[in-house]
Amino acid sequence: MPLLKAVPQKGGQVALDLEVARIKQLHSYGILVPELIAQQPGWILLKNLGESIIDDFKQNAQDIPRIRKLFGNCLDAIKQLHQQDQYMSQGFVRNMLKISDNPVQIGFIDFEDDPLTVMNLPQAQARDLILFINSTARFFVGDSEFFQQQIHKFLEGHKPAVIDNVQKTNDKLLWVTKVPFQKTLGHDYQKLKVGILSLQNLPPSSHWSED
Secondary structure, rough: HHHOOOOOOOOHHHHHHHHHHHHHHHHHHHOOOEEEEEOOOEEEEEOOOOOEEEHHHOOOOOOOOHHHHHHHHHHHHHHHHHHOOOOOOOOOHHEEEEEEOOOOEEEEEEOOHHHOOOHHHHHHHHHHHHHHHHHHHHHHOOOOHHHHHHHHHHOOOHHHHHHHHHHHHHHOOOHHHOOOHHOHHHHHHHHHHHHHHHOOOOOOOOOOOOO
């Protein structure tokens, strides 16, 4: 599955240069990313961007209104990124930080690899969503209908190629939701199932052109 294959990480100075280049690129589009304070051979210094969103989810997992709002805020931030024809490096929620509460501002971190070295832009944007779902589904095992509604709302207006890539990848994972003895497989299986099922019956694309 092309969207789930590993993106090469060359490490060292190459990775540092890539991170700086992507930070500058995203900043030029108005995307919230860390400020580059200093750069020297072998290291870079970045300003702290904000607070951990994954920690917020973990600490407030029983506060359903709070995590619902935070989840929606995250999806809004990713959608704004995609509307600029941009993408994350690794779309896990751990790579998103909350900068402020009023208004809610969410930024992105960790750009040491570039998915466009192994895939095209629609695939990279589809990958963003799949990785984000994979890293947040565990908080919505008991709230799967809301989870799916928000994801479908997120995809409304995305380019057809993005939705097609999401659908094709998810279709190859559907067998996971049909294995026997599911009740014995524990929470890890349940969150995986919630994530896969949330991408069923996706909305048709509209709004964005393919230009």
